[in-house]
Amino acid sequence: MITMDDIVREGNPILTQVATKVELPPTSEEIDTLKEMLMYLKNSQDPEIAEQYELRPGVGLAAPQIGISKRMIAVHFDDLDEKISHGLFNPRIVSHSVEKAYLTSGEGCLSVDREVPGYVPRYARITVKGTNIEGEELKLRLKGYASIVIQHEIDHLNGIMFYDHINPDNPFEKPENAIALD
Numbered sequence: 074m075i076t077m078d079d080i081v082r083e084g085n086p087i088l089t090q091v092a093t094k095v096e097l098p099p100t101s102e103e104i105d106t107l108k109e110m111l112m113y114l115k116n117s118q119d120p121e122i123a124e125q126y127e128l129r130p131g132v133g134l135a136a137p138q139i140g141i142s143k144r145m146i147a148v149h150f151d152d153l154d155e156k157i158s159h160g161l162f163n164p165r166i167v168s169h170s171v172e173k174a175y176l177t178s179g180e181g182c183l184s185v186d187r188e189v190p191g192y193v194p195r196y197a198r199i200t201v202k203g204t205n206i207e208g209e210e211l212k213l214r215l216k217g218y219a220s221i222v223i224q225h226e227i228d229h230l231n232g233i234m235f236y237d238h239i240n241p242d243n244p245f246e247k248p249e250n251a252i253a254l255d
């Protein structure tokens with residue numbers, strides 16, 4: 074199982090590299106890895122398991138964060154009234170709103186062992202295409218928190234960290250044309 078020992082921390086160059094596309098169909102090893110990434114998220118959200126294995130809770134994980142520079146992400150969380158749980162190969166944003174959105178609480182990252190305060194402006198709504206664990210091509214139309222999380226994960230595949238989006242001069246400046254998400 075994946076634990077915090079497997080999570081690569083900032084300073085490791087893999088986190089600032091562009092990850093490689095996964096050749097389709099994915100190998101059984103790539104499928105197992107994606108399943109393990111999803112399992113990490115579920116384990117990290119289970120208070121007993123998280124405490125037992127000292128897991129930091131996470132709602133998303135990108136393969137570079139476990140030292141694998143491949144375009145694979147997992148997301149798992151409850152958003153409003155729906156459960157979001159996906160393992161995706163080669164996720165890509167195919168369209169997005171002009172309007173932006175940001176979490177008023179800012180963002181964090183399993184690969185960043187420090188608080189980095191500030192608003193992280195992202196697209197408010199995105200359409201994402203990718204291939205799931207079963208090998209099916211899927212298209213997701215996302216808004217709100219789900220849209221934010223997926224963008225955070227896809228950024229990892231392009232070597233971008235959440236704090237790269239924070240305004241260095243005024244981290245809490247209200248991004249223009251943006252929705253504040255509490």
Ligand SMILES: OCN(O)CCCc1ccccc1
Binds near residue numbers: 221
């Ligand atoms: O890359 C995933 N990860 O570092 C875990 C935190 C994910 C995350 C946290 C806040 C807002 C969006 C996404």
Ligand code: NI
Binds near residue numbers: 181182183184225229
């Ligand atoms: Ni992250």
